[in-house]
Amino acid sequence: MYRSMRTVFLALGFLLSLSATAHVNSPDVYYDGYAGPYHLLVTLRPPAVVPGVAQVQVRSVGNDVDEVKLLPLRIIGPGAKMAPVPDPAKRSADDPQLYTGSLWIMVRGSWKVQIQVTGQKGAAQLDVPLPAVSSNSQPMQAGLGILLAFLGLALAAGLIGIIVAAVRDAGLSAGETPAPAQARRGRIGFAIALVIVAAAVIAGNQWWGREASANARLNYKLPNMKPALLGGHLLRLRLDNPNESEPTRFRSEQPDRIRLDDLIPDHGHLMHLFIVRMPDMKAFWHLHPDQTQPGDFAQNLPMMPEGQYRLYGDIVHHTGFPETEVATVNLPAITGGPLNGDDAGSLDLAPADTIAQLSGGYRMVWQRDAQPFKANQPYWFRFRIEDKDGKPAADLEPYMGMPGHAVFLSTDGNIFAHVHPAGSVSMAAVSLAEGRSPNAEMESMDHKSSSAEVSFPYGFPQSGEYRIFVQIKRAGKVETGAFVAKAE
Ligand SMILES: [Cu+2]
Numbered sequence: 001m002y003r004s005m006r007t008v009f010l011a012l013g014f015l016l017s018l019s020a021t022a023h024v025n026s027p028d029v030y031y032d033g034y035a036g037p038y039h040l041l042v043t044l045r046p047p048a049v050v051p052g053v054a055q056v057q058v059r060s061v062g063n064d065v066d067e068v069k070l071l072p073l074r075i076i077g078p079g080a081k082m083a084p085v086p087d088p089a090k091r092s093a094d095d096p097q098l099y100t101g102s103l104w105i106m107v108r109g110s111w112k113v114q115i116q117v118t119g120q121k122g123a124a125q126l127d128v129p130l131p132a133v134s135s136n137s138q139p140m141q142a143g144l145g146i147l148l149a150f151l152g153l154a155l156a157a158g159l160i161g162i163i164v165a166a167v168r169d170a171g172l173s174a175g176e177t178p179a180p181a182q183a184r185r186g187r188i189g190f191a192i193a194l195v196i197v198a199a200a201v202i203a204g205n206q207w208w209g210r211e212a213s214a215n216a217r218l219n220y221k222l223p224n225m226k227p228a229l230l231g232g233h234l235l236r237l238r239l240d241n242p243n244e245s246e247p248t249r250f251r252s253e254q255p256d257r258i259r260l261d262d263l264i265p266d267h268g269h270l271m272h273l274f275i276v277r278m279p280d281m282k283a284f285w286h287l288h289p290d291q292t293q294p295g296d297f298a299q300n301l302p303m304m305p306e307g308q309y310r311l312y313g314d315i316v317h318h319t320g321f322p323e324t325e326v327a328t329v330n331l332p333a334i335t336g337g338p339l340n341g342d343d344a345g346s347l348d349l350a351p352a353d354t355i356a357q358l359s360g361g362y363r364m365v366w367q368r369d370a371q372p373f374k375a376n377q378p379y380w381f382r383f384r385i386e387d388k389d390g391k392p393a394a395d396l397e398p399y400m401g402m403p404g405h406a407v408f409l410s411t412d413g414n415i416f417a418h419v420h421p422a423g424s425v426s427m428a429a430v431s432l433a434e435g436r437s438p439n440a441e442m443e444s445m446d447h448k449s450s451s452a453e454v455s456f457p458y459g460f461p462q463s464g465e466y467r468i469f470v471q472i473k474r475a476g477k478v479e480t481g482a483f484v485a486k487a488e
Pocket of ligand 1: 272
């Protein structure tokens, strides 16, 4: 029987109750950057519901900052230039290098927080991207609901009472009892007032219900891409766009979906695809599929053992809004071809506590202390590359314009973050936030790595077990180290 090409549609089942953009279930932004001469470590916690309040924490690495002000702005478009008055951040009483503040984010989408610093070396600023979505709807607390219902009932009864008194008693002098005609007018007034008040309450309830369901529809849903295997080694990915784009003025109108024809490259590629074998997480690849048409990507797979794999596809929209498209697939053994370009990975990674073996006797050493990690705390994850004699590696090269790339992944696969030395934000969004072209970040980057150490700012969003995959480039080859981590 002749079969030119066999298409196997793969089963996928990837349902998550939680969701977040730009990574999976890891919405907070950790950023290591410079406002002019001032070195800052920034943590942004977007609100769970938009409109809502974002929490901002700015830590000055040096001792030279006097004042920090915060300003939320859209990344692109007219809103990017319409600056409201910045809010001063509060300096911590116990830690003078720590500044905190909160900002109202009124609309979902691609934001940045402008951090204005004044200090001993003058004034400077840093723009940090902040993607904001509603990830859930807060139901009203039962106690508050009962209280408000009771108060509402009292208001309605009071209104009816006032109307009855007005039509029945207004013409009477004090102590006089209403005549039968007035009492009848009172009863008619009562009936009419009851109908009007009841109609107002029912209409109000329906209006509120429509608003609430419109809000629930605006909750961010994690996009599930659809994978298919063609010809035994070509992975085709059809992206999913389950979310609406900008909020429409009238929510009952049919809203637009987030577009997929507006993707911009992030550190050189339209998609960064991470493939991790489950549940052992010993096989890991960082690949860069080609876009065949808007919303469709294709990737030639390397040699892969049969098994279940989790896929995480990072993309960035023209607004700087990042998303991670996810899928779970069962793949047969794939003969595959050699990796090329920036594609890299390994099919047999033993996870290390602190020392990961690289090729040629080199090692990647995690510079961690014995302290356990606490969830939602910013940390610097530092890794030193050393040669077989334990001396710092002298031949590190940039990999896609950066000293290193890291993936933080919970062992159940439900928390994923793709992090760089500058932090957990999309590098394309950083360039846009600074008013430059999306790939300016790469071009401006220092193309020699002078240090044998690479560091990543990040915080675990929840307690649990994690794997950290760290990729560096040395002697023309990308190497991956895998580490186990636990957050409390
Ligand atoms: Cu990367």
